[in-house]
Amino acid sequence: MSEVLVVVDHVDGAIRKPTLELLTLARRLGTASAVFIGPADAAAAAAEKLAAHGAEKVYTVDDAALRGYLVVPKVEVLQQLVEKTSPAAVLLVSGAEGKEIAARLSIRTGSGLITDAVDVAADGTTTQSVFAGSYTVQAKVTTGTPIITVKPNAAPVEDVAGAGTVEPFAATVSEAARSAMVVASQPRKASGRPELTEAAIVVSGGRGTGGDFAPVEGLADALGAAVGASRAAVDSGWMPHSFQVGQTGKTVSPQLYVANGISGAIQHRAGMQTSKTIVAVNKDPEAPIFELVDFGVVGDLHTVLPALTEQVTQRKG
């Protein structure tokens, strides 16, 4: 079986969950080969974790000379690995970086690119959710090496032992690739809550919070959920942009989405419409969000949420 390259998404060597989901998909398509471009001293631990989730091979590329440059050095590394291994596919996580690496790699290798897949079948057919979740699209790459970026939660993480054979790969990176660079980086503070795109439950607040997110956060913590926000709440400066759910923020697809004081504009729907169960609390009975919900409460979130939080705590207690 052909190799399938999985580009590892990590922070200083700590592998992020969506990469493990990619390994599950990669094993459907062929044998999973992870590509770890990162600090040399973190490679062994990373390889061990990747092997525990089905990676047969782990290509490690020391990024000491590449770190801090935007996207292009990684594209050159991958281009050389694609030439060397002629893989059945290249899988990346559908974030800003993953998509940009994929985009340049597509042009360099003359290969078709599919972004934001929510599923990948054994024959390479992908499923995407488009037009704010109102359509499902099945597509396939027909030219070159299929390059596919996959959304978080597209597949389960599986504990399957792979050989995890480490193969250091020495890539040559051109001077031209080292142009745009990261001058400074401020890691986001850990909130102690699950990550928005990975969470099983998301509790969001919008304009109706009036800027007070305490009831939203209280419910989120009682449910073990991530906190999200509508664009209105972000534009008002109540929450940072990293919390935004919607077209220009994060797309989430949790088991349960709780929308509070959110009217449900198309831009917001685009980010949450594929959630499994949707509930909403809103003062306005005419709010379009109620067209989407499995259960809705017409009421003031400032009284409903604290009461609900208490109910949740009691029932869980």
Next chain:
Amino acid sequence: MNIVVCVKYVPDATANRQFEADNTVDRVGVDGLLSELDEYAVEQALQLKEKAEDPSAVTVTALCVGPEQATDAVRKALQMGADAGVLVTDEAVAGSDAPATSLVLAKAVEKLAAENGQAEIVMCGMASTDAGMSVVPAMLAERLGLPQVTFASRVETQGDQVRIKRDTDTATEIVGGRMPLLLSVTDQTGEARYPSFKGIMAAKKKPMTTWSLGDLGVDAGSVGASVAWTVVEQTTARPPREAGEIVTDEDGSGAVALAGFLADKKFI
């Protein structure tokens, strides 16, 4: 200084968007407009012009690849304040995928460079509001051999240096690059202006050029649906969600009912 802003003509996101029988996006049955996310790119280009020592020495050109009606998108950019507009339109372009679109854009940017001098900045929005792939900017940078600084939530320039703020999944970064480069901006960069009456009148006198693939030296056989590197096999409208239960809160009844629902669904 030359700034080229790439703008896309998209079906209105608030309309009922759908696919044609051949699985391409219906661009005729639904009203089109300048993609909202590209308005932010036009806005940032105009701000760079206005902040320049000599704004009259900065030319902002709006560039669009699309059907004939896409001239509306270019005109909107001119009304906002862009100096010139270019529409590349050709029947052969229909159904092009992102790699082909980026090829046509790249050839048009090169033709503009040959005629007016190189663009120091090629500006893009963060994504289109229809396909929403977010990959054309990086593909265009690749084709033009330019560095990219992308997904900017704030833009600053000094001389030929560009610095942007960018929010990634895990960090907030400051990214720097040197012109010429490709820059893409998010909706966080700030409200895009509405065309003023004066702007609307002025736009009528601004140069608007239409190019075909032949004008760009692009072989019609290298673009379009038939040579796309991907194929859409099927498009399916998602069944509408079944109407849920709506209750009105009275003295705490809403919270009790909602908790009951969540318990039934095993969330608590």
